[in-house]
Amino acid sequence: MSGTHRILAPVWSFSFFLSAVFGCSRFWLEDPPNIVLITMDTTRADHCSVHGYERDTTPNLRRLAEQGTRFDSAYSPTSTTASSHATIFTGLYPLTHRVLKNGIRLSDDFATLAERLQGEGYQTAAVVGSFAMAGKFGFAQGFSSYDDRFLRDQSTFEVTQWQGHPVEEGFDRRADSTSRHAIEWLREKWDGQRPFFLFVHFFDPHFPYDPPERFETQLDLQPSEFEDAKQARLHEKIAKYDAEIAFTDFEIGKILDVLREKDLEEHTIVIVTGDHGEGLMDHGYLMHAVHIYEEQVRVPFLIRWPGTIAAGRVIDAPLEMVDLAPTLLGLIDRLPHDAEFPGRNLARCLRTKIRSRWIRTTRSFCIANISSRE
Numbered sequence: 616m617s618g619t620h621r622i623l624a625p626v627w628s629f630s631f632f633l634s635a636v637f638g639c640s641r642f643w644l645e646d647p648p649n650i651v652l653i654t655m656d657t658t659r660a661d662h663c664s665v666h667g668y669e670r671d672t673t674p675n676l677r678r679l680a681e682q683g684t685r686f687d688s689a690y691s692p693t694s695t696t697a698s699s700h701a702t703i704f705t706g707l708y709p710l711t712h713r714v715l716k717n718g719i720r721l722s723d724d725f726a727t728l729a730e731r732l733q734g735e736g737y738q739t740a741a742v743v744g745s746f747a748m749a750g751k752f753g754f755a756q757g758f759s760s761y762d763d764r765f766l767r768d769q770s771t772f773e774v775t776q777w778q779g780h781p782v783e784e785g786f787d788r789r790a791d792s793t794s795r796h797a798i799e800w801l802r803e804k805w806d807g808q809r810p811f812f813l814f815v816h817f818f819d820p821h822f823p824y825d826p827p828e829r830f831e832t833q834l835d836l837q838p839s840e841f842e843d844a845k846q847a848r849l850h851e852k853i854a855k856y857d858a859e860i861a862f863t864d865f866e867i868g869k870i871l872d873v874l875r876e877k878d879l880e881e882h883t884i885v886i887v888t889g890d891h892g893e894g895l896m897d898h899g900y901l902m903h904a905v906h907i908y909e910e911q912v913r914v915p916f917l918i919r920w921p922g923t924i925a926a927g928r929v930i931d932a933p934l935e936m937v938d939l940a941p942t943l944l945g946l947i948d949r950l951p952h953d954a955e956f957p958g959r960n961l962a963r964c965l966r967t968k969i970r971s972r973w974i975r976t977t978r979s980f981c982i983a984n985i986s987s988r989e
């Protein structure tokens with residue numbers, strides 16, 4: 616048994632004792648929080664202003680970080696969409712879940728976050744932004760609603776085949792469409808009774824970089840000063856890539872606005888992260904899914920739950936994407952006794968009231984206390 620389980624065991628035992636005495640089966644979290652999990656495709660942490668980028672690409676994420684905790688060293692396990700999302704969903708490394716590239720189906724043998732939360736009484740829904748995340752690849756497991764329909768006339772990519780699979784309609788959709796469908800679900804499909812788990816995948820920072828023009832204007836992108844034509848073209852591509860991140864941030868902001876309007880902020884855990892980064896020629900490659908250099912695997916990671924997770928805290932200790940599932944389940948007190956997650960449950964680290972400065976300067980505290988594995 617891992618150290619994580621040993622730490623949690625007394626908590627479960629205590630809960631069980633109180634349940635037996637007071638007759639309630641959900642002592643610790645009588646009213647489990649809603650969960651919104653958002654992934655930004657192809658988003659490098661160092662191109663997000665919330666993580667220090669000089670262009671203000673993510674004003675909404677900056678506000679989210681002020682209300683929650685930011686991990687500055689979060690890493691995806693690969694630089695490929697399906698592999699990384701399979702890790703987010705299962706809490707397992709790619710060599711275990713075997714989705715080693717796009718187009719491979721996630722096996723039904725694995726318990727996904729959506730299945731676990733559905734089993735706990737959550738109403739589950741997903742809206743995804745590209746065919747790479749289509750339900751046919753096993754990602755819809757545990758979701759009662761999985762919105763993966765892409766219209767051909769709204770797609771960025773015009774393909775009829777992808778990774779050996781026929782693409783019968785469109786391949787992807789834009790961020791404004793993704794957020795609209797997510798908001799429609801929140802307003803019209805959530806029953807308002809059960810806690811919900813809403814997963815939203817935004818595809819836009821993925822190549823080709825063709826943001827709505829106003830986001831290029833908003834970032835006040837300056838013309839290239841490079842005389843070398845190749846450098847000038849790269850400068851222009853990076854500017855457009857940044858504007859795609861700004862577009863995605865803007866649409867994420869709309870979802871966060873709805874949570875506020877519906878007075879759900881206090882009772883909703885929000886996580887925003889990425890599936891992988893983008894090369895942008897730092898090591899001679901423009902896109903991703905080839906290398907695991909820093910720029911292709913370091914992703915944004917923010918988590919907010921007002922009143923429970925510290926506001927404005929920054930943790931620079933490394934976070935792996937395998938930590939996401941056990942941490943989320945740990946936060947809502949639903950981490951199974953027998954779950955064999957290779958990652959760490961960081962819930963205690965997030966919940967703790969100790970001063971943020973202490974966490975930042977003694978990073979080993981966060982790791983050693985929470986995950987003393989043997």
Ligand SMILES: [Zn+2]
Nearest residue numbers: 656657696890
């Ligand atoms: Zn991706």
